Every structure is written in C-alpha cells, then in structure tokens.
Amino acid sequence: MSLPMTVWSWLKKQFSTHTVRSVAAVFLALALLVTGGLWAGGVFRAKEVEETFTYLPNRTYRVAGPDPPEPETLGELLHADEPDVDILLRHPEIAQELLQAEVLTDIVDSRLALNNLRSLDRQLSERLGEAPDSLDMIDLAELRAHAGIGLDAVASEWDSTYRLLATTYSPGLSSGYFPGLVPAKAQEQQESLATAKSATSRLLKAADRNAITAIPANMNMKCVWQAPAEGLVHMVPSGAWLPELGYKLFRIVNGSSTLIDEQLAAPQDGLNGSLGLADDAWIKELYAQAALTPAKLTALGMDAAKFNEIAYKTDSLQPPARVSGALDFDKMREALITIPSGLEQRIPETDLLLRQPIYVMGRQDNTLISSAAIRSRVQQKFSVLSPQTSPLISAIKSEPGGDAKSELMQSILSARQQIATLSFVDDAFAEAAGFLIRDDLTSLQLPDGTKITYRVETPDGAQTSRSITAGTETGLSKPLGLNGYGIDGKVPLRWQQASAPAEKAILSGYWIERQLEGESTFTQINDEPVVVSYLLDETGVYFESPVFFEDTVDNGLNVTYRIRSLDVFGRTSEYSDPISFLVEKVTPPNAPAVDPPDLSTDLAASDAARQAIAANPGQLGIVLPIYTDSPDTVRFTIYRAVAHGAQSFGPPEVLANLTYHNPMPDAQPTFGVTSRELPQVEPVTKNNAKQLVRTNYVKASPNLIYFDANVAEGYTYKYWVSAWDSWNNESAWSKSASAGVPSAVKPAVPGALSISMLSRELPDFSQEPPGILHDELVAKKDLSASAAGSVARVYATDIETVKSADQEGIAIGHFIPAAEKFSVIDMQYDNLPEDKYIHLFVAVRGEDVLPDGTARVRWPAYSGDGLGGYAVYVPEFPLQPLELMQQMSRAELVELGRWRQLNDQPVSENQFLAGGLSSTPGSFALFLICLVPEGAQPGQPADGVSGIGMLQGISNHFALMAEGGFVSIAWSAPDDPQIKHYRVYRSEVASFKQPVAASALVWTMVGDPIKAPKYTARVAQP
Secondary structure, eight states: OOHHHHHHHHHHHHHHSSSSHHHHHHHHHHHHHHHHHHHHHTSSSOOOOOOOOOSSOOOOOOOOOOOOOOOOHHHHHHHHOOTTHHHHHHHHHHHHHHHHOSSSTOOOOHHHHHHHHHHHHHHHHHHTTTTSSSSSEEEEHHHHHHTTOOOOOOHHHHHTTTTTTTOOOOOTTSSSTTTTHHHHHHHHHHHHHHHHHHHHHHHOOOOOOOSSSSSSOOOEEEEEEEEETEEEEEEESSSSOOTOOOOEEEEEEEEEEEEEEEETOTTHHHTTSSSTTTTTHHHHHHHHHOOOOOHHHHHSSHHHHHHHHSEEESOOOSSOOOEEEEHHHHHHHHHEEESSSSHHHHHHHHHHHSSSSSSEETTOGGGSSSSSHHHHHHHHHTTTOOOOOOOOHHHHHHTHHHHHHHHHHHOOOOOOOHHHHHHHHHHHHHHHHTSEEEEEEEEEGGOOTEEEEEEEETTSOOOOEEEEEETOOOOOOOOOOEEEEEEEEEEEEOOOOSHHHHHHHHHEEEEEEETTTOOOOOOOOOSSOOOOOEETTTTTTTEESOOEEEOOOOOOOOOOOOOOEETTOOOOOOOOEEEEEEOOHHHHHHHHOOOOOOTTTTTTHHHHHHHOOOHHHTTOOOOEEOOOOOOTTOEEEEEEEEETSOOOOOOOEEEEEOOOOOSSSSSSOOOOOOOOOOOOEEEEHHHHHHHHEEEEEOOSOSEEEEOOOOTTTEEEEEEEEEOOOOOOOOOOOOOEEEOOOOOOOOOOOOOEEEEEEEEEEOOGGGSSOOOOOHHHHHHHHHHHHHTTOOOOOSSSSSSSHHHHHHHHTTTTOOOOOOOOTTEEOGGTTTTOOGGGGGGEEEEGGGGOOTTTSSSSOOOOOOOOOOOOEEEEEEEESSSHHHHHHSSSOOOHHHHOOEEEEESOOOOSSSEEOOOOOOSOOEEEEEEEEEEEEOOOOOOOTTTSSOOOOOOOOHHHHHHHHOOOEEEEEEEOSSSSSTTOOOEEEEEOOOOOOSOGGGGOOOOOOEEEEOOOOOOEEEEEEO
C-alpha cells in the first residue's frame, strides 16, 4: 500500500475512534493555516492612524492674489506692494497726476505712499543713470521687414507664422522698417522719466533746516469753564524756561482785574522737592537737570542768552503738515495676515523657475509672499527718514569738546520737555507745581454769557491772555473708532482723534483699560496717558504713528479694550465702545532643513538613513532626514514632485503629513551646547512604511526620518518639507532635495534609421575645355566664383537645404553661439543649441507692453563664469497657449519649429529694449535667450573646428574647403521616458555591393549626447 493511502486509513480510524478530539485537531490546524495567511498578507500589521489635516490657518487670514492688478491711478500705484516705474510709461495719466502735485501731501496720505514714492524715485534715478549704450535695442519690425512683411500687414497673414509680433501701429506710421524707431522711442521714454524724476525730486526734497526761526517767548495757555462755576487755567512756557520768580495770574471780568496768584510755576519748589507728591525725589532730579546753572553755562561755553538762541529755534512758525497713520495701520495688519494662495505660490522661486521653462515677466515673485519677506517689507514700508540734526546743534558738536556740550544741552532740554509733558498728563503735579489753577468763581455769581479773561504776566512784563464764557463748557467727547488686532502676542491699538478744534487743544492723552478672557472687570493698563505721537520726516512732514499703543497679551486669549480721553485739567471722557478679538499667532515656524536623501540600497547611506532602512527591512525606498530648529513645530508636511526617466518634474503634491510632539524646549536652544543623550525615536506607520520620529531633544539629530516607500524604478523624486505650528501656520518650504531610483530596464531601441544626402551644388569642371586647370577641391572662398562661370553638377539628392542654409548663414549640424543677425536654428538644419547654451525662455505679456509697442525684456542673470553675452531668438511658428508650453521641456520647446536670431552682437546685460510688440491683453511674446561663451568667434560652431587628431595644417586646409554636402540621419523617437539622449556610431565599409554583418564591423561613436532624433555629418567633396 502506498504512503498516502496508509495516512488516509489512519486518519479514518482516528476519526472513528476519537471523533471529538479529531474534529478539534482539524479546526486548530485550519485556524493556524488561516492565521498564517492573514499574517503574511499584512492583516495584523500596525494600522496607520487616520488623521485629518487642513492647509489653512486656524486664525484670521488673507489669501494673496495670483498677480496684483495693474494700478490705474497714482493713488493705487502709491498703495501697491511693489510699485514699478514702467507703470508711469504704460499709464501716462498716472505720470500726469504726479506732475500736477504741488506739495507732498497732495499725493501722500500714509507712510506706505511715502516709501512707495521714494521707491519710484530710486527706480527713476537708476533708469536715468544708465549709460546711453548700456541698453541693447531690438526692433521686431526689422525682422518683419527682413521676412518681407510690412508693418501694416494684415493680422491674420502675420499671425499664421509669427504670432508674437505686433500687427498694428500708431496712425501716421507708414509701411516699412525705420532703423531709428526704437532708439527714438527709448529717447522719448527717457524724457518722460526725466520729467517724472523732476517731480519726485521736488516732492521728496529734504526740508531746509538751515532757515531756522526763533520761537517767541510766551505762555501756552488753555482755559475752560467748568460747572457749576469754576475757571480752569493751564499754562506752560514756550520759547523760554520758567522764570525764577514764576508768573502772576490775573482775572479780568467786566474791566475789573484781580490778581489770583503769583510765583506760579516757580521752579524753586520743584528744586526743593517740596511739592508734596509721591514722586518728589524724581521730580526734584528733573528740575535740577532742567536748571541752567552757572556751572552748566561754563561747561557749555556760553551765556544764558546764547543758550536760548540755540535751544529755542524751529524750522517754521507755521503749523506743520501732518499725515494720518490710519491707512498704514490697516495695511500693516493686511500684510501680516497674508498667506500664499496655493502650492504654486509656496514652492521656492528657484524651484519654480526650474520646473517651468518659460520665465514670465511681470509675474509676482514667490519670494515676496513668504512670511519673512512680508515682515521685512513691513519694517521698510512703514518707516520715515529722520531729518538731519539742527545746524546749530551740529555747530556745537564741531567745537572742541562738542560731543559733551551737545549731550549736556540735550539733557537740559529733555528734562524741560519732561516737566512740560508731566504738566499736561498729571493734573496733581500740574496743580502742585503751579501749572494748573482752579479758579472758584462761585462768589462772583456771574450770569451765563459773561466773558472772563485770564492774563499771565512774567517778571519782565510779558503778557499772555485767554478768555472763556461763563456757562459755556468745553467737554470731552466719547472716543470713537477704537480699532485693534492681536498678532504674535502683540496688540496694536489706535482710534480716531477728536475732531473739534477746541477739544483737540486741551486733550493731553488717553487711558486704556483691558479685560482678559476669564476676568470680570476692566483694568487700566497704562501708567501714563497715551499721547498720539508723530515722527518728522526729512521732507518736513509729520507722519502720525500707525499704532498709538501696543499691549502684550498671550496668544490664544480673547481680550476686550476700551479707552477714555484725558485733558490738561485732569478731566476724563466717557468710555469708548469696547472692542474684542482673539490674539492670534501668525508667524510660522522656521523652514525645516533636509539632508541629501539616500536610497535604501545605498551602502554608503548616512547613519540616520540606516536607522530608517533597518526599520523597513527589505523595502525599496528613499530616506529623507528632516530637521527643525523651531520649538513651535507640531507637524511636518512632505511635498514631492515626480519625474519619469528624463522627463521634467511634475507639480509638487502632498506626500505625507506627520504630527510631531516637539521635545524642544520652549526657548530657542543655545547653539554650541552639546548633549550626551542619545537620540530616541518612535516608529510611526505612514504610507506603508515606518517613519522615525524623535522623542527627545538632541542637537544636530534629525527630528524626523521619513522613509518614502512609494517609489519605483526609473523615477526621480524631488522633496520639500514645511513645518506647521498649533495655529496651522505653515513655514516656508525647505530647500529641495532630489533622489532617483535606478532602473535596470534598457532604453527602447530607436526606430528605423532614415538616411538622406544633403548635397552642395558644386561646379562640373568636366565640361571645361582641355588645358584649363582647377584645384581638385573647391575652396569655400572660390565657390561662388566657380559656380558663376561653370555648369553645375547634376544631383539626384537634395540640394535646396544646403542652399537655404548658405543664404541664412547656417552651419548645418552645428549650433553657432555668436551667429549672424537673422540666422536660424531649426531641426531641419540640425543646429539646435545644446541644453548648456539655453539660458531660458522669456514671455512678455501684452499687459506689460508700453503703448508705443516697446517693453524692457528682463530675465534672471546667468550666475556662472565665462559669459560673453546673450543671443536672442524669436519663434517663427504659431505659439500654443502659455499654460501648455509651460508643461513642455526646454528641448521640446526649442524643437517646436524655426527660431530666428534678433541681435547682431551679444546682448551684454540681462535685459534689452524690444520694439514691435503687441499690447493686446492676453497675448504674449516669446523669446529664447541663449548663452554666448566668452571669446566665441562670429560664425564659429559651438564644438569648434572639426578634424581633431589631424595635423594642424591639414585640419586648417580641410576647414577651408567647401564640403560636398551632409549625410542626414533621422529616426523615430521611441515613446520611452527613460531616454535622455542618443549616441550615434559610424562604421566604414569598402562597398555596399555585398551584404555585411553589422556585428562584424568596427563602430566608432561620432555623436554624443544627441538630444533630438537627428544627426548630420559633413561629407567631403567627391
């Protein structure tokens, strides 16, 4: 009996004898078998935690627009994020508004407008400071004339071939090309800009501080009636200091004068510290500092009259121009809460330019939308330029010991200013020191309407008077327009100032009260009244501070504010309407850093990468170590772009989000401090791999080691990482890092070869009479002369291609960096530039073209060495939509058709002035910018003279001979994204009469790398 039958018989016997036990054993075996299968299938592996992530902040935010709208008025231009001087040329009406402004405040309503005007002024200076020959000028109309199409060509006729060129011009221009047209337009533009520059220089001219005027010595008096019957008088000196004997105050009613008090505001009580106030000691120091003692006069080297002459001067006795800070307040908030609109605005600018082959002029630079750039721009946009020091103070500084004298003088004046300010904001001090007088009028029983005059007299007889009317009160109105917001633990506040002149004259400040979340009452938060401040700009205009008061409150707290005003008499207004808001964090973490990624099969992987590889044994993947130095990081987002083979990278997409429990201390770590603690990591399953998250703080150790298991052979991957805080603020992206997964698959075999002969038409000397001798080879210099007097040879091959190439100055099979003007590059001639010569493609939108059809074509400059200049080409084929062309590679773009060179000499700068463009909105012009190496000779191919390996004399000889033609080899390109380039091999055979085995031939590589599926080789004369 066989073994299987024996086992089967035994099993049957066991089931019959031990039925229950046998059934249990069978079920156990089946359970083990199923469990093993499920385990192998991954059913019992750790499940990924499903988390939901959002990509917008958990706070108030504003989304940046894709492209700012073009300003149409001067006001819009001065409120723009990045004002451009070319807008003055595109919109002459804006330039006219600028010219019509008589004074700065006619057009400047904010610090933002002031600094944008200064930006325009700088741009104008730079533009006008260009050397006359520094800007290359290219007129596309010349190309049309070269092609035989006039300026007044029908649009449809021209667009069918040359889509980028303008087809309509200003009335009065006749058909044809005018050589000086673009230079003439450039001159007109310079004249327009010079006119605009004269306006900006005039408006921004620094105020003349040499024309100073003495401030008259008098008393600044403020008087009000207060019910039921009290006159309040406040006075401070102006143009002088407190006299030793103080002042006398008189009341005059119905022609009767009464002395109310004398020795008012005399400094002696302050110097003695006997005012009876809590701050007497500090006030005593102020009075001592303000006193002009004989010792101080000796140190200053002047008498009291000279001191007063220097100290009490002003630029003008006229009220200064003032500009509100309200618009700046709103614009600052708007800027600080702005976020990019999507991935296209988040990707680093350098990577965006690498991904999109066409550089679009006028597009908003992504760098400008980053949080760090916005904060830096806020500091610049909302500042003022301080004026130069007073010439009198400067004169003192120039004297021997001038710094000490200047410091002493400033110390005296500062103390006097503090005492005067204290008299405005502290009614207890003002009354004790004699600056504030409360005159009880009850006993006079004055009827309403009675005029009451108060007169102050100085010891030398100078007088100042002010009048009030009995029964007519000047009260304080309820403050309006309280506004504020909470950003990054700071709360800036501002409000509307009183509009009534009488009220404005007596206001001295504001009290601010705050109620935090969880508190039941308001608390006053300022020890001294808030005074609205102004900064003097060098133009002589005072710019109001955008922020009147800034409070400090922790992020995440709801807060409520209210204010009330205070006058010089100590009276307060009713409270303003309260405002409430949440204090929000808007500044994101710093951008993470990433190490170069490692492939899991890389034996030389970093220590961090080996950790991730060990955690994912047997898996193919790319390891990306990630670092952050921000203690507020709570999440990482990894973005990835994919390139298949030699294709371009696609758009970035979110690859993974990982929550991060940050072990870093709240304070920034001290650099240079090392730790002996070893990094500890916790594996987190994400995207079918274990990701290692660090759980303790160890300097210079990755915070996250990401293992990308979703990779395939033959693909290259580019990564970026961003960090997020608990408010869902996203950092700037890290620098990109790339890695590829090699493929063992060989590239597809190119299609069948197509070989043709491009013959040069040479003279047939066989028809010449006997005795006439000719060189065996026809030299290039003799080609035209020989052909003119001889019969041409008969060819069965293509002779037109070489003819057209000669006419266009083309070297078939070779790119010429320093080519002649109007020369052509085309696949037909196999003279397309190698990628190293292609700098970039530039698109000029119709919206960026000036009304005269010109535009400054600009591009990022080449940053390498050995640059001799740029060559500019335009397409001679219909353009596809810009969005589609941006998806192509540089090689695909240049292979679309014929390109014609516009310049005869290399463009020296990374810009030129182009004429003949269309300003139609939605249209665009396309330019190909190629690099011209330093020392490139006109007409010399990029690969130099052929004949390497020959003796120099022989090489030069054959270089002077006309070729017999070219052999052109073409093949169909396989649909294989792995193909990066081709190599062409050649073998020579004695004859084609007998079949030859290709494997038996000796092959020599003659072309590498070949980008396009075409190769052309020179053929000697037969």
